[in-house]
Amino acid sequence: xKKRSVNNISAEILAAFLDGDATAQESKEIFAAFAEDxxxxxxxxxxxxxxxxxxxxxxxxEFLPMTAMAATCNEENYCCLECxxxxxRKLNIEFDEKQLFQNAIQNGWQKEKGxxxxxxxxxxxxxxxxxxxxxxxxIEDIATALKENECxxxxxxxxxxxxxxxxEIIEDLVIGQIPDHxxxxxxxDEKSNTITLFDPNSSNADDTYPIGxxxxxxxxxxxxxxxxxxxxxxxxxxKPIDLSDVELTGDLNELREAIAENAxxxxxxxxxxxxxxxxxxxxxxxxxxxxxxPYSKLxxxxxxxxxxxxMKTIKLLKKLGYDLIKREETxxxxxxxxxxxxxxxxxxxxxxxxxxxxxxxxxxxxGVELKMDWK
Numbered sequence: 050x051k052k053r054s055v056n057n058i059s060a061e062i063l064a065a066f067l068d069g070d071a072t073a074q075e076s077k078e079i080f081a082a083f084a085e086d087x088x089x090x091x092x093x094x095x096x097x098x099x100x101x102x103x104x105x106x107x108x109x110x111e112f113l114p115m116t117a118m119a120a121t122c123n124e125e126n127y128c129c130l131e132c133x134x135x136x137x138r139k140l141n142i143e144f145d146e147k148q149l150f151q152n153a154i155q156n157g158w159q160k161e162k163g164x165x166x167x168x169x170x171x172x173x174x175x176x177x178x179x180x181x182x183x184x185x186x187x188i189e190d191i192a193t194a195l196k197e198n199e200c201x202x203x204x205x206x207x208x209x210x211x212x213x214x215x216x217e218i219i220e221d222l223v224i225g226q227i228p229d230h231x232x233x234x235x236x237x238d239e240k241s242n243t244i245t246l247f248d249p250n251s252s253n254a255d256d257t258y259p260i261g262x263x264x265x266x267x268x269x270x271x272x273x274x275x276x277x278x279x280x281x282x283x284x285x286x287x288k289p290i291d292l293s294d295v296e297l298t299g300d301l302n303e304l305r306e307a308i309a310e311n312a313x314x315x316x317x318x319x320x321x322x323x324x325x326x327x328x329x330x331x332x333x334x335x336x337x338x339x340x341x342x343p344y345s346k347l348x349x350x351x352x353x354x355x356x357x358x359x360m361k362t363i364k365l366l367k368k369l370g371y372d373l374i375k376r377e378e379t380x381x382x383x384x385x386x387x388x389x390x391x392x393x394x395x396x397x398x399x400x401x402x403x404x405x406x407x408x409x410x411x412x413x414x415x416g417v418e419l420k421m422d423w424k
Contacts, residue, residue, distance in 0.1 A: 112370040113184050113271050113290065119204050119231040120163030129164035129202075129231045131249035133172045136200045136233065136277055142176055166204050169231060170275045179278050183288045186274035188260065191244075192237050200277040201234040204270035205263070207250065212262065228270030295364040301373065308359035309352065310344040317341060 120126035130153060137144050149172055153159035158168040170180040183190070194201050207230035233247040235255055245257045267273075297305065320341060328337025340351055347355075366373065397403065 113368055114204075114228050114269075114273075115167045115369045116165045117204070117228045117270070118160065118163030118165060119169060120229055126161070126163040127159070128249040129169050130159060130172070132202050132231045132233050132247070133170065135247050135249075136173060136202070137176065139200065140178075140279065144172075144176075163229070164231075166228065166270065166273055169202055169204065169273075170277060173277050177279075179280050179285070181276050181285070181288065183274045183276075184271045184290055186272045188237070188264065190274055191234055192239075194274075194276045195234065195237060197278070199280075202231055202275040202277070203234060203267055204228040204231050204273040205266035206230070206269035207266070209269065210248075210258065210263065210266035228273065290365060290368060292361060292364040292368055295367050297360065297363060301363055304373070305356060305359045305363055308362065309355035312355050312359060313340075313344045313347065313351075 118126070119129045130149065134144070134146070134149065150159070152172065152175070153164075156171065158164055158171045167182070170182065174180045191201055191203070206228055210230070210232075230248075230250070232249070235245045235247055237244050237260070242260050243257050244260050244263045245255050246263075247254075248256050317340075320338065323336070325336040325338050325341060327339070327341040328335065329339055331338050340347060344352070344355075363373070
């Protein structure tokens with residue numbers, strides 16, 4: 050089926066946007082089209098409804114945008130790299146710009162469409178600096194970091210930071226919340242209720258915004274905060290991701306037990322290679338350990354430790370937006386597999402014009418049978 054465009058938005062760009070792979074410039078073009086194109090809004094709404102029905106958009110927890118790409122609104126998408134270079138200069142750490150860029154490419158930190166949020170700060174780590182990452186941070190967390198002379202990078206929705214509230218135009222959709230940009234926080238002024246930033250996109254040395262406007266843009270990254278300092282590791286305060294809103298189904302609870310048992314097996318193999326064997330009491334000198342037994346023979350307290358680690362691993366995957374799908378020959382599995390394999394291709398129903406996918410048998414909106422030759 051021939052691909053078409055909506056309001057000069059190509060099917061390829063629309064598909065990338067729906068999959069979360071559009072560049073900042075492409076997203077900006079789509080947002081600009083929302084206000085005047087009801088058909089485009091309807092297409093996106095239908096696609097999201099289908100995803101929710103199939104479980105691709107889960108409602109059981111709030112996702113964290115770990116893989117969202119921090120990128121500038123130009124073709125280079127180097128805003129994260131520019132923020133890190135700014136901090137290196139501020140801390141008087143010498144660096145080779147060409148080598149910095151090569152490291153970013155070789156290590157996979159810098160992609161064509163930007164830098165994933167979880168890779169913000171990697172260059173600073175390489176320089177021996179203490180880098181911590183945190184979701185659901187607060188303005189108070191930023192203020193505390195600045196008072197302790199730490200450097201601060203945050204991820205924001207670049208359009209919202211500048212006052213482009215495209216999400217208000219399409220308030221019933223979950224799009225319009227794109228953490229596509231990183232900035233360095235320079236200062237907070239509680240008296241004037243403003244925040245000053247270094248923005249790689251700006252020609253100014255710094256820019257000041259109302260804190261409320263900043264918070265709106267920052268919220269779209271689930272308040273992602275990266276702090277950098279040269280302090281001793283003794284000052285480290287763990288800030289794990291909150292998983293309290295993630296619930297596991299029966300199948301995933303079974304998976305938890307399998308992961309826990311295999312984790313013990315991996316631990317035991319590693320210990321065996323180091324020369325450890327079973328002993329009723331731990332003896333580091335003789336390399337004896339009471340847990341060098343099959344998982345089934347472990348004390349319940351040790352099993353619970355492995356289960357807890359397994360459960361938190363599964364919950365973290367769900368929290369970061371990944372769905373675990375049991376490989377069974379069900380219709381749901383077949384549809385999901387086909388859609389994943391063909392997500393780069395977008396087609397439209399001949400009857401109603403809504404978005405459909407390769408190998409789809411019936412249109413999700415009008416229900417018409419899709420008799421097509423998918424070659």
